[in-house]
Amino acid sequence: MQQVICTVDVVLLTLQDDALKVALLNRSHEPFQGVAALPGGYIHPQSDGDAQDAALRVLREKTGITPPYLEQLATFSGPARDPRGWSVSIVYYALVPANVVAENVHPGVKLTSVDKPLKLPFDHLEIIRAAVARLRSKSQYSSLPCYLAGETFTLPQLQRVYESLMGEAINKVSFRRKITEMDMLEAVEGVFSSGVAHRPAQLYRLKPEIHEQLALLARGM
Amino acid sequence: MQQVICTVDVVLLTLQDDALKVALLNRSHEPFQGVAALPGGYIHPQSDGDAQDAALRVLREKTGITPPYLEQLATFSGPARDPRGWSVSIVYYALVPANVVAENVHPGVKLTSVDKPLKLPFDHLEIIRAAVARLRSKSQYSSLPCYLAGETFTLPQLQRVYESLMGEAINKVSFRRKITEMDMLEAVEGVFSSGVAHRPAQLYRLKPEIHEQLALLARGM
DNA sequence: TAAATAGTGTCTATTAGACATTATGCT
DNA sequence: AGCATAATGTCTAATAGACACTATTTA
Structure with missing residues (x-):
């Protein structure tokens, strides 16, 4: 039978001082406990209507923000991206105005420039690059x-x-x-x-x- | 713990007589045994390097075709799309020239016009519509x-x-x-x-x- | 050499950008 | 009044489409 870990991750993007920032927070559990990473979590089949619902729930729980725009980015998968085993992450990106972030965001969420060289666990750097590329492409x-x-x-x-x-x-x-x-x-x-x-x-x-x-x-x- | 069914589906598209066709085949197992549907199947964590590998394997096994172009379309999810339970399908679309289809395709694969009103199980109609929209959009x-x-x-x-x-x-x-x-x-x-x-x-x-x-x-x- | 379609030159129309002018608030 | 930026008018440049003409094959 299958042993696939099924999660969602969210790339929350906002503009601060004319620079694109991504929301990171320190992980509360292993693996990579304490390390800054994208907000993410397991799908809850009992309560989530679909993966987008799961992404909205995770974003609300972990950052306090309900985004005015949320879109599926892509799904990342494979045996090596998560040390727990073969995993699938359905990734969404959220666009949020700076003032909405400022007024609602949980303490502990860090806004980091997407152009800065980031050290991130899992394949989160690749995911952020894909989200920024998608945003810039669609902005055209x-x-x-x-x-x-x-x-x-x-x-x-x-x-x-x-x-x-x-x-x-x-x-x-x-x-x-x-x-x-x-x-x-x-x-x-x-x-x-x-x-x-x-x-x-x-x-x-x-x-x-x-x-x-x-x-x-x-x-x- | 999680109970998420994790599958891949592939929308194989080809041009036949100037019309866009999608490859359908009759399902060999329940649910919807014998009904025409998109080629799809479970991810094999033991052997698949990622979801795209699973999509290539499924396409090869079920249709005999290795496509010159394959791209992730989107991931479809929810409790109702598959009667077996809360499911995730990572969907890819493949573009294949008509002659490559003709020379390699397994018997039993049916090429059906995407503009014809189709009756399909799961959310396969919605998936095909999304694939055709993506193809037409990118063709611009x-x-x-x-x-x-x-x-x-x-x-x-x-x-x-x-x-x-x-x-x-x-x-x-x-x-x-x-x-x-x-x-x-x-x-x-x-x-x-x-x-x-x-x-x-x-x-x-x-x-x-x-x-x-x-x-x-x-x-x- | 007539028919049919490939490939290109060139004129016109449309769209994008540069620049200038006017508008309107504040000090 | 004078400054700063908003908003718009208008000329020029770049791009896209219409049309025509030449090229090359077979019947």
């Missing part, structure tokens, strides 16, 4: 970065999010044409009052019908 | 369709493959510009002699360094 042609920008945001703020993810400046006029083409935002009454000495920008939010969905571009950013 | 901006076109092919043949997948005509000049931009083909010495009464087309094959990889376009087809 979709509304995905909006889920890192918060509940409401201005277009200059959103452009900074896209630029941080892509690692390069975007033409302002082209950016706004693309945002209009995606048809995913609605203006929030009242404007962003920056307190600084210049014209304030209009606030926007994702249209309700877009939540947890993605708007797509025909030809990319 | 990558060399993926080449794996459906055979070992060697002419540019008019390749264009027909792309057009069949996308469901619409492509401008010939633009298509050739995009193929050149992807820089993935090398000419095969000698030309395709169609035997029909017109100018023969140059034969091409994927560059060796592209095999099992994808060439990408900056702005799509």
